[in-house]
Amino acid sequence: MNNSYTVSPMLETVSETLPQGDLKSSLDRAERLNKTKSLLLVVPLLAFITVFFLLPIGAMLLRSIQNPTLSTAMPQTAAALANWEGTALPDEQLFATVGHEILALQEARQLDSVGSDLNRVMGDAKSLMARTARGLASKVVVPGAFNTTMTGIDKRWGQIGTWMQLKKMAPAYSATNYLAALDLRYDDQGKVVQQPESRRIYVSILIKTLMVALGITALCMILGYPLAYMLATLPAKTSNLLMVMVLLPFWTSLLVRTSAWMVILQSNGVLNSTLNSMGLINQPLELMYNMFGTVIAMTHILLPFMVLPMFSVMKSIDTTYTRAAHSMGASSFRTFVQIYFPLSLPGLSAGGILVFILATGYYITPALVGGRTGQVISNFIAYHMQTSLNWGLAAAIASILLMIVLVLYWIYDRVVGINNMKLG
Incomplete structure (x- = not known):
């Protein structure tokens, strides 16, 4: 109380001794100084984003329309x-x-x-x-x-x-590279027409890539949700041990994990040898160099990216909601469907978006495990960058993929974004 009565006269004294214009100028200078300090704190981040994110994307977009x-x-x-x-x-x-x-x-x-x-x-x-x-x-x-x-x-x-x-x-x-990336071309009259059927490649591969990414995202959701729930609800000692196992793949190289799946899935690999020794199969199953191998390997590699966001959200869910539902006579299933699951949706959606975006751009795993039939659009981008040296077409394909991902994310944010989630 004493401080409040002491400070007020001081402020009045300062305001009386300083002219009104000088006081306003001092406040403006202090505000500009605070804004400058805030901007200087953000400058390193802005510089990093500009140099390593915005400029490469801008160069890619420019290269996609260049035809020099x-x-x-x-x-x-x-x-x-x-x-x-x-x-x-x-x-x-x-x-x-x-x-x-x-x-x-x-x-x-x-x-x-x-x-x-x-x-x-x-x-x-x-x-x-x-x-x-x-x-x-x-x-x-x-x-x-x-x-x-x-x-x-x-x-x-x-x-x-x-x-x-x-x-x-x-x-x-010109838009020549974009036409080629969409299996289109100019005919002899200068009109845009479809490529001959034998040369239509990229649209089907792009659709297949998006379908594979959606499938992998769904598998990671199905497999990751129970694991994240266990990590969030088990005692700390058991939960910490399981978390170490979830994080263990991050301690090894992506190439090593992909090579391990090649050893497991090949014709004479661990899985086929085990099934053969058990008498379940008479000849090796084709588990590699196809889309099956690509989906299995990528699901395993991307699963931690689904588990961690869900775990962080589930860990913060207040258990009093579920206890209150049980005390009011709700069954465990109804409590989960109407209380727990809606509260965990932000983590599920965040993990889904992360896995989907990563899956659309994966290259090493489809190239090694997928073979010819298990490749995705990133393999064709790499081919044009490294082998055919058609950088304009590679940039156009990558730009189209980027635009599709941004549009899908915008639709997701509008339809099932966090702001639209309500407790059921």
Whole structure:
């Protein structure tokens, strides 16, 4: 009480001695100083997120729309094609421009690399460029004769579809990679059409990846919920021992755990040998190099990511709710369904989202255990990054996967988000 009566006169004295403007300025400076301190505390985190998260994603999105081959290697051709209307064959000037730049690439020994890059969109571009370069190099082309000469070397130069394909590749930025990632392409009239059935790959693989991720998430929920419940309700000594067993996989490498599943699931592995010795099977089961092996191995690897969020939520559930329900005559089953399970839903949903996102991007386990039929979309992204070097297509596929995951998370947050959860 004494302090309150002492401080109040002091504040009044300060407010009386300082002019109103000076007092307001002092308060503003103090507020700005506090905001600056708060911002400085957040700067390291913002810098980390920007450098290691936002910038890589931005670079990936930019790379997915880049198509610089024609505009960089054949800039005059790209500029001329941009002005070509596409209703009839180009004029002699455009033929001459293409011919001269093909010869220049041949002299610079860059024609093979340029043809390979163009081949990713236009399937016969490399052979067309090489054949045209050889034909033009072996002849003396008089001015005004590039049209007839190039058409005579290869009939494809006399088709509007060939020029239309080149026109679509002329801009430095285009949606070509996204079309390829969605099994689409430009036809000879410049319209977007589906790829031939034999070349439709990515959409089916993407759907299969999402279905596999959902299945693995469901399995982890079914297997992880009872385990998390035991960890939250058993005595501390037993619970701590089980928690060590749950955390044990984190102490070993992902590659080691995947290799262990390869030893277990292979034709002469532990599981097949055990079943054979028990007389349950006559020949080894196909447990590896298929989707079954991928799902089993990934479920085991991702299970701790489901258990830990559920355990943290279940551990914080107040037991007085369940005791009150029992005291009012509710059965154990009804108490669990209407009281305990709704309270544990935040942990279940958090674990489900975490497992689903991790499952959509897994690479090592499907590559080693899944084989050809057990691969997911991440394996194709890695293939284009490491083998085919089609980084634009890899970036487009990864961007589409990112967008799908963000949309699904937004739907989840709107439908079954934590704010929408109510006690049943």
